Amino acid sequence: MTTTLRERIADELLRARSRTTALAEAVDEADLVKQHSPIMSPLVWDFAHVGNQEELWLVRDVGGREPVRRDIDELYDAFQNPRHERPQLPLLNPTEARGYLRTVREKVLDLLERVPLAGRRLVDEGFAFGMIVQHEQQHDETMLATHQLRVGEPVLTAPPPPPAAVEVAGEVVVPGGRFTMGTSTEPWALDNERPAHQVELAPFAIDAAPVSNGQYAQFIADGGYDDPRWWSESGWAHRQRAGLVAPMHWVPDGDGWAYTRFGVTSPVAPDEPVVHVCFHEAQAYARWAGRRLPTEAEWEKAARFDPATGRSRRYPWGDVDPTPAHANLGQRHLRPAPVGAYPAGASPLGVHQLIGDVWEWVDTDFTGYPGFSPFPYREYSEVFFGSDYKVLRGGSFGTDPAACRGTFRNWDYPIRRQVFSGFRCARTLDPAERAALG
Numbered sequence: 362m363t364t365t366l367r368e369r370i371a372d373e374l375l376r377a378r379s380r381t382t383a384l385a386e387a388v389d390e391a392d393l394v395k396q397h398s399p400i401m402s403p404l405v406w407d408f409a410h411v412g413n414q415e416e417l418w419l420v421r422d423v424g425g426r427e428p429v430r431r432d433i434d435e436l437y438d439a440f441q442n443p444r445h446e447r448p449q450l451p452l453l454n455p456t457e458a459r460g461y462l463r464t465v466r467e468k469v470l471d472l473l474e475r476v477p478l479a480g481r482r483l484v485d486e487g488f489a490f491g492m493i494v495q496h497e498q499q500h501d502e503t504m505l506a507t508h509q510l511r512v513g514e515p516v517l518t519a520p521p522p523p524p525a526a527v528e529v530a531g532e533v534v535v536p537g538g539r540f541t542m543g544t545s546t547e548p549w550a551l552d553n554e555r556p557a558h559q560v561e562l563a564p565f566a567i568d569a570a571p572v573s574n575g576q577y578a579q580f581i582a583d584g585g586y587d588d589p590r591w592w593s594e595s596g597w598a599h600r601q602r603a604g605l606v607a608p609m610h611w612v613p614d615g616d617g618w619a620y621t622r623f624g625v626t627s628p629v630a631p632d633e634p635v636v637h638v639c640f641h642e643a644q645a646y647a648r649w650a651g652r653r654l655p656t657e658a659e660w661e662k663a664a665r666f667d668p669a670t671g672r673s674r675r676y677p678w679g680d681v682d683p684t685p686a687h688a689n690l691g692q693r694h695l696r697p698a699p700v701g702a703y704p705a706g707a708s709p710l711g712v713h714q715l716i717g718d719v720w721e722w723v724d725t726d727f728t729g730y731p732g733f734s735p736f737p738y739r740e741y742s743e744v745f746f747g748s749d750y751k752v753l754r755g756g757s758f759g760t761d762p763a764a765c766r767g768t769f770r771n772w773d774y775p776i777r778r779q780v781f782s783g784f785r786c787a788r789t790l791d792p793a794e795r796a797a798l799g
Contacts, residue, residue, distance in 0.1 A: 575631030596641030719783030
């Protein structure tokens, strides 16, 4: 039976809310209202915020209906209230927040049966509903990151990811030439992914897999955190100021390292992609290894370009939506999978795990593409454009498939490590290598 657009939207709304509820209900009310880190909101703020955004865009704008709680709009405006100030706000308590979300969702499901899904850009192909699904899933990943920062007994469980199925090592050469970056056709793509445009790149080499814990540990053992040669000026200043000595959540363990993950401490797995490193750490490792970070355009070409057809795919493996065989997404597991665990998700050129496992830092500032137009509001992307933010690509084990595709762009300050962030290296080919490619 073919699923209609309305049925798909309803399913995606339900799936997102089930995850939000599970992340909130995993802790008691004291943990819900507590701020576990000054750079994160209390979980109860994220919980009510997703409902407020749903009310603003779907109940009021798309549906044209009366407000449910206009009086709380300012409390859940992320631009008016920095994260460190949110615990002091008169927020909805957990019981009130649950009731608010139920009321908003009832109204949304009612209007979903009635509102036209065409006729204006906001509703064409269900865009506004897709935007809200992605917004909630993004906050779910933020809530998952908050769970990683909380101190206490473990409250989240999930089965381990699959083991490595193939050996993946070394680098892959990506041919030069033009390719299509971004999209003008993906119905739920957000404004910063648009429009599709042609980009010309020289040939380059990129790691076949993300940098692993074992590889990163060699950088630490070689004194990488103590040698300013590998760090940019701003990166070295941050390393000294923040006292960085290893990825976030790593602790010394005999001759090696252990990692505390969602309340459980265990030895660092050498074959897993390194996670919880900032842009500066990723850049320093790459320089130590005699390489560099890829640009955003290089990353996307490695992820989407099909040399057999010359077209850009939706995902490395093709145009079909991700399945559990393709990538580690959706919080099915609470850790990155070992390198080589998803051969079905590799690109035609043989680049693995570009989607899922860890967000990958790229050496590109967050800006709009040529022809960028903000939609449906400047505050989603445009206000963040500039040199303050670096781009991350590909999604993590905590990213839902609804909020991850080959064109999806994430961004954060280059000092941030609370996100599930890793990286892979790239290399500019020397003239002899380029000549050999013809």
